[in-house]
Amino acid sequence: MLMAKMYQNTFSIDNVILGFDAGALKVLLIERAEEAFIGQMALPGNLVREDENLDDGAARILLELTGLEEAHLEQLHTFGNVDRHPLGRVITVAYYSLIRISNYNLQPRSTFARKAVWINVSELPDLAFDHNIIVAKALRRIKRKLRHHPIGFELLPEQFTLRQLQELYESILQIGIDTRNFRKKILSYDFLAETGEKQKQVSHRAAKLYCFDKKRYKELEQLGLNFDL
Amino acid sequence: MLMAKMYQNTFSIDNVILGFDAGALKVLLIERAEEAFIGQMALPGNLVREDENLDDGAARILLELTGLEEAHLEQLHTFGNVDRHPLGRVITVAYYSLIRISNYNLQPRSTFARKAVWINVSELPDLAFDHNIIVAKALRRIKRKLRHHPIGFELLPEQFTLRQLQELYESILQIGIDTRNFRKKILSYDFLAETGEKQKQVSHRAAKLYCFDKKRYKELEQLGLNFDL
DNA sequence: GCAAAAGTGTTAACTTTACACCCATGT
DNA sequence: ACATGGGTGTAAAGTTAACACTTTTGC
Numbered sequence: 001m002l003m004a005k006m007y008q009n010t011f012s013i014d015n016v017i018l019g020f021d022a023g024a025l026k027v028l029l030i031e032r033a034e035e036a037f038i039g040q041m042a043l044p045g046n047l048v049r050e051d052e053n054l055d056d057g058a059a060r061i062l063l064e065l066t067g068l069e070e071a072h073l074e075q076l077h078t079f080g081n082v083d084r085h086p087l088g089r090v091i092t093v094a095y096y097s098l099i100r101i102s103n104y105n106l107q108p109r110s111t112f113a114r115k116a117v118w119i120n121v122s123e124l125p126d127l128a129f130d131h132n133i134i135v136a137k138a139l140r141r142i143k144r145k146l147r148h149h150p151i152g153f154e155l156l157p158e159q160f161t162l163r164q165l166q167e168l169y170e171s172i173l174q175i176g177i178d179t180r181n182f183r184k185k186i187l188s189y190d191f192l193a194e195t196g197e198k199q200k201q202v203s204h205r206a207a208k209l210y211c212f213d214k215k216r217y218k219e220l221e222q223l224g225l226n227f228d229l
Numbered sequence: 230m231l232m233a234k235m236y237q238n239t240f241s242i243d244n245v246i247l248g249f250d251a252g253a254l255k256v257l258l259i260e261r262a263e264e265a266f267i268g269q270m271a272l273p274g275n276l277v278r279e280d281e282n283l284d285d286g287a288a289r290i291l292l293e294l295t296g297l298e299e300a301h302l303e304q305l306h307t308f309g310n311v312d313r314h315p316l317g318r319v320i321t322v323a324y325y326s327l328i329r330i331s332n333y334n335l336q337p338r339s340t341f342a343r344k345a346v347w348i349n350v351s352e353l354p355d356l357a358f359d360h361n362i363i364v365a366k367a368l369r370r371i372k373r374k375l376r377h378h379p380i381g382f383e384l385l386p387e388q389f390t391l392r393q394l395q396e397l398y399e400s401i402l403q404i405g406i407d408t409r410n411f412r413k414k415i416l417s418y419d420f421l422a423e424t425g426e427k428q429k430q431v432s433h434r435a436a437k438l439y440c441f442d443k444k445r446y447k448e449l450e451q452l453g454l455n456f457d458l
Numbered sequence: 459g460c461a462a463a464a465g466t467g468t469t470a471a472c473t474t475t476a477c478a479c480c481c482a483t484g485t
Numbered sequence: 486a487c488a489t490g491g492g493t494g495t496a497a498a499g500t501t502a503a504c505a506c507t508t509t510t511g512c
Binding site: 161162163179180183184199202203204205206207208 | 494
Binding site: 008009010050053054055057077078079080082089 | 237238239240277279280281282283284286304306307308309310311318320322
């Protein structure tokens with residue numbers, strides 16, 4: 001057995017990438033191909049380079065391990081318990097992002113990860129390091145945020161039906177919502193635009209497709225709108 | 230001139246300690262007695278030790294630089310731009326806390342800080358490093374949090390009048406609040422307890438003193454209460 | 459007795475909730 | 486023609502917002 005290298009004052013980044021598919025929230029995991037926790041599932045993460053800003057590192061690491069680009073990453077929390085990494089002192093800065101699963105093709109560009117897969121958040125295995133704790137924190141954060149910020153759209157296709165949106169809220173927040181009231185409310189905010197398109201190939205009346213009008217939302221926000229589901 | 234040491238992969242902690250006095254929010258600053266930014270005002274911060282958890286480090290550093298103990302510190306954000314520290318790569322984990330100014334005596338126990346002082350957040354000088362950015366972030370965070378969590382009390386004496394509480398909200402959130410509606414609402418939550426005491430030595434009708442009943446609040450929270458100013 | 463802040467209730471406007479049927483489309 | 490989800494309005498309950506005067510105390 002090889003002697004593993006020891007880390008001293010090292011910083012890493014771990015990304016919690018969340019997507020929504022088949023009515024459930026999923027998180028992107030990799031299978032580790034290096035020590036420690038070799039072979040175990042983990043968040044896509046790696047060490048930060050000396051010459052890169054943290055935010056840039058998060059984007060680079062995500063790209064290398066999963067092939068994902070352009071995910072809008074936000075910082076979640078920094079985990080720095082002494083014993084969180086078996087090979088030494090490594091504090092990790094966790095980032096999270098919401099993405100449209102269908103927009104992306106997962107292709108690790110590094111030998112560090114064997115593969116990248118989407119796992120349902122309600123069926124998480126034991127993850128490497130303190131990654132279960134990190135995911136739990138991300139889930140709490142996003143549930144909270146979903147209530148007060150118009151971010152549900154980031155998980156849906158560009159164009160979506162109101163029902164899809166409602167189901168997303170119901171699934172993530174674990175609540176039931178009255179359809180009529182939901183439609184009334186979300187449309188009254190006036191930041192959803194009809195695309196003019198409709199669903200196709202459904203065996204029932206086709207629903208209108210909407211998109212999130214970000215420019216409009218920013219305007220309304222200036223005027224003092226504050227979104228609340 | 231001495232050659233300053235260079236840092237490589239180093240982590241530090243900076244604390245944003247907020248207090249409320251004379252109707253204004255204040256932040257605790259020290260005057261730096263060491264390189265870099267010697268002589269300049271800065272947040273109380275220092276390097277993390279290899280053998281301590283981040284959260285423990287935050288508490289230790291606060292104690293050493295200011296003499297404050299028992300402040301409930303929460304993590305704010307981690308700042309890790311490459312150029313944020315002139316002597317090398319240092320990422321810093323920022324923590325914040327709300328405290329009752331009157332409860333504490335400021336006494337630095339380290340030569341690292343020349344003195345610790347409370348500065349009105351609306352009159353901040355140029356701070357060392359990226360500390361102005363860190364303070365700004367803390368202020369945004371606490372304004373948000375104040376609206377949805379019962380944390381205003383942490384800035385007031387144990388016993389306070391409803392008017393003091395109202396003024397705190399008005400000052401920090403920069404809004405005007407109707408006195409009758411405010412009292413009605415805050416009392417209706419039923420987590421403020423009359424202490425039986427009244428103001429003394431005021432040249433007008435003495436107001437009742439209340440305290441925050443944390444146990445009661447926790448109960449109500451379980452039952453699904455959610456506070457909103 | 460007067461100055462200064464404490465304390466108190468009611469109404470109108472608005473927001474939220476609860477609830478049931480017809481419509482459009484594909485098979 | 487039937488099965489499936491899409492789409493719509495109204496009334497009651499609850500919440501928020503606006504507003505002015507009397508009370509207590511120290512000087």
